Amino acid sequence: MIDRGEVIRMARLARLELSEAEIAQYQMDLTSFLISGEKLQKVDVSRVEGTSHAVPVTHELRKDEVGPSLPQDAVLLAGPKVQDGFFQVPRIVEAQE
Amino acid sequence: MKKLANLLETKQVSSQEIVEHYLGEITRQEPMLNAFITVDQEGALTQAQAADQRRAENRPLSPWDGIPIAIKDNISTRGLNTTCASRFLANYRPLFDATVVRYLKDAGLPILGKTNLDEFAMGSSTEYSAYGVTCNPHDRSRVSGGSSGGSAAAVAAGEIPWSLGSDTGGSIRQPASFCGVVGLKPTYGWVSRYGLVALAPSLDQIGPLATSVEDTAILFSLLAGADPKDASSAAAQTFEVPAWDERCIKGLKIGVPEEFFGKGLHPEVEQAVRRGLRALEEQGAVLVPISLSTNEYAIDTYLTLVTAEASSSLARYDGVRYGERVGAQDSNTMFAKSRAAGFGPEVKRRIILGTYVLSASHYEAYYEQAQRVRTLIRQDVLEAFRHVDVIITPTTPTAAFRIGAKQSPLEMYLSDLFTAMANLSGIPALSVPCGKDSKGLPLGMQIMGKHFSEALLFRVGHFVEKTVGIRGCCR
Numbered sequence: 001m002i003d004r005g006e007v008i009r010m011a012r013l014a015r016l017e018l019s020e021a022e023i024a025q026y027q028m029d030l031t032s033f034l035i036s037g038e039k040l041q042k043v044d045v046s047r048v049e050g051t052s053h054a055v056p057v058t059h060e061l062r063k064d065e066v067g068p069s070l071p072q073d074a075v076l077l078a079g080p081k082v083q084d085g086f087f088q089v090p091r092i093v094e095a096q097e
Numbered sequence: 098m099k100k101l102a103n104l105l106e107t108k109q110v111s112s113q114e115i116v117e118h119y120l121g122e123i124t125r126q127e128p129m130l131n132a133f134i135t136v137d138q139e140g141a142l143t144q145a146q147a148a149d150q151r152r153a154e155n156r157p158l159s160p161w162d163g164i165p166i167a168i169k170d171n172i173s174t175r176g177l178n179t180t181c182a183s184r185f186l187a188n189y190r191p192l193f194d195a196t197v198v199r200y201l202k203d204a205g206l207p208i209l210g211k212t213n214l215d216e217f218a219m220g221s222s223t224e225y226s227a228y229g230v231t232c233n234p235h236d237r238s239r240v241s242g243g244s245s246g247g248s249a250a251a252v253a254a255g256e257i258p259w260s261l262g263s264d265t266g267g268s269i270r271q272p273a274s275f276c277g278v279v280g281l282k283p284t285y286g287w288v289s290r291y292g293l294v295a296l297a298p299s300l301d302q303i304g305p306l307a308t309s310v311e312d313t314a315i316l317f318s319l320l321a322g323a324d325p326k327d328a329s330s331a332a333a334q335t336f337e338v339p340a341w342d343e344r345c346i347k348g349l350k351i352g353v354p355e356e357f358f359g360k361g362l363h364p365e366v367e368q369a370v371r372r373g374l375r376a377l378e379e380q381g382a383v384l385v386p387i388s389l390s391t392n393e394y395a396i397d398t399y400l401t402l403v404t405a406e407a408s409s410s411l412a413r414y415d416g417v418r419y420g421e422r423v424g425a426q427d428s429n430t431m432f433a434k435s436r437a438a439g440f441g442p443e444v445k446r447r448i449i450l451g452t453y454v455l456s457a458s459h460y461e462a463y464y465e466q467a468q469r470v471r472t473l474i475r476q477d478v479l480e481a482f483r484h485v486d487v488i489i490t491p492t493t494p495t496a497a498f499r500i501g502a503k504q505s506p507l508e509m510y511l512s513d514l515f516t517a518m519a520n521l522s523g524i525p526a527l528s529v530p531c532g533k534d535s536k537g538l539p540l541g542m543q544i545m546g547k548h549f550s551e552a553l554l555f556r557v558g559h560f561v562e563k564t565v566g567i568r569g570c571c572r
Contacts, residue, residue: 006453007449010449010452010453010456011433011449011452013452013456014408014412014436014448014449014452015412015415015429015432015433015436016433016436016437016440016445016448016449017430017433017434017436017437018437018445022442022445025442025446026445026446026449029446029449029450029506030449030450030453032505032506032507033400033450033506033507036397036400036507037397037400037401037463039393039394039397040394040397040398040401040463040466040467040470041462041466043394043466043469043470043473045466045469045470045472045473048469048472048473048476049469049472050465050468050469050471050472051468051469051471051472051475051521052299052468053285053299053329053523054285054299054300054471054475054520054521054522054523054524055284055285055286055523055548061328062325070192070193074192075192075418078189078190078192078418078419079417079418079419080416080417080419080420080421080422081422081424087417087418089417089428089431090425090426090427090428090431091427092427092428
């Protein structure tokens with residue numbers, strides 16, 4: 001069984017608050033997910049590279065030209081909390097003495 | 098659809114009449130089905146009137162100008178709610194159209210509404226939608242499949258003539274099969290993903306659903322093409338609907354992988370698919386027994402990659418720029434509380450699993466290992482296509498299951514047993530109805546092909562539809 005502390009650590013890494021019931025549930029789910037995936041561990045992959053894209057594509061970048069952007073006021077409309085043309089968030093930098 | 102286009106062309110019917118007909122069906126059937134999250138009655142009627150105006154002036158935008166469509170609610174529509182079936186995005190209105198939505202608008206298709214799905218496309222039944230399950234029109238005690246369950250059910254019930262879905266591990270094909278409609282997961286990169294809310298970007302594809310193979314092909318022709326806004330679509334070209342010539346069946350080599358006809362497959366599904374195979378054989382196709390032994394690893398590989406990519410894709414939902422926010426004194430608590438309140442149980446589960454396989458101490462053993470097994474799966478598939486032209490399997494191991502029947506997450510994940518391989522290897526796969534079981538539930542055949550071989554898949558599917566298929570909406 002995966003350790004309860006491991007689930008809490010993952011939740012912290014993912015910035016996700018979990019209830020006690022959720023922690024217990026995901027502890028079980030993570031355990032059974034890892035047991036089910038055990039057979040993958042036994043596959044010999046020593047002779048292959050990983051695939052990140054199924055169809056080999058060279059990512060063709062478009063020209064780096066300035067185009068029209070979304071208007072600031074329209075973008076801010078979607079924000080749950082805005083002030084003076086900015087998204088408002090809690091303080092993240094400690095005030096300097 | 099050609100018939101409808103002809104009626105519009107010859108002015109025997111107006112786009113407004115067509116849209117009003119489907120709005121009427123939606124009003125009548127939605128209380129039983131719940132296929133839509135948003136119905137844009139006003140917007141659709143305005144677009145229909147504009148289409149009629151263009152027809153009156155003999156300048157239609159395309160032969161399909163004025164024929165309405167529904168869009169899965171994880172595809173961005175400018176000014177129209179795009180919730181991803183999540184509470185987090187309950188009031189989110191995109192400022193831009195997905196490229197495919199722009200293409201549809203350029204062709205004059207009024208957008209009737211946004212269809213239901215599992216939250217952020219994570220699921221196989223729409224039971225994980227924050228807006229309730231979509232029932233199967235053939236039996237309302239059963240699921241419509243997922244995650245594009247709303248798109249499939251709406252088409253099957255005749256609430257809309259065609260729709261868009263998205264497919265990461267089977268999310269177009271499985272609901273198409275459950276609801277008795279046609280659905281295509283295109284070749285990776287042939288359809289732009291710009292504006293599709295990401296689940297797993299290396300696997301996601303947008304694709305069409307319709308009641309017939311021909312309509313599915315027509316809709317696909319409106320979607321396919323390169324897009325400078327999606328770098329992974331760079332290799333793509335446009336698509337022409339093929340001529341329905343059955344001569345291509347004669348001599349066609351059809352791979353029949355034994356692994357897809359074994360344990361876990363319902364006998365009635367097997368019978369239906371084998372009947373379709375026999376019809377193809379009688380027309381001159383050659384059935385070639387093949388082995389795709391790596392399918393044994395497909396689900397676990399898929400789950401590892403999809404949870405990893407999903408946990409990363411969902412990092413953007415922080416309650417700052419859009420979506421729901423739960424206030425707190427510091428940012429980290431605000432993020433954690435907002436995400437806790439906005440996401441449903443399956444999304445949280447996948448975030449935890451994905452974060453685990455990506456975390457520094459487990460990355461190599463799980464994520465990197467899965468990426469390498471993916472290479473073996475891809476090689477296995479490409480090797481098979483050196484000997485055969487298409488591969489035919491059942492789309493799903495069973496017909497639509499009852500609402501609430503799948504108790505554990507792993508049981509639900511097995512719904513993708515036959516479909517995940519196509520996403521992992523990037524090949525196109527078409528699900529076509531191939532009959533019904535003894536309870537009257539539709540069954541689907543999956544036709545897979547080489548990269549960019551959609552025209553052949555449609556031709557084979559067209560023949561299957563004609564010989565053993567079920568056509569039209571379920572009423």
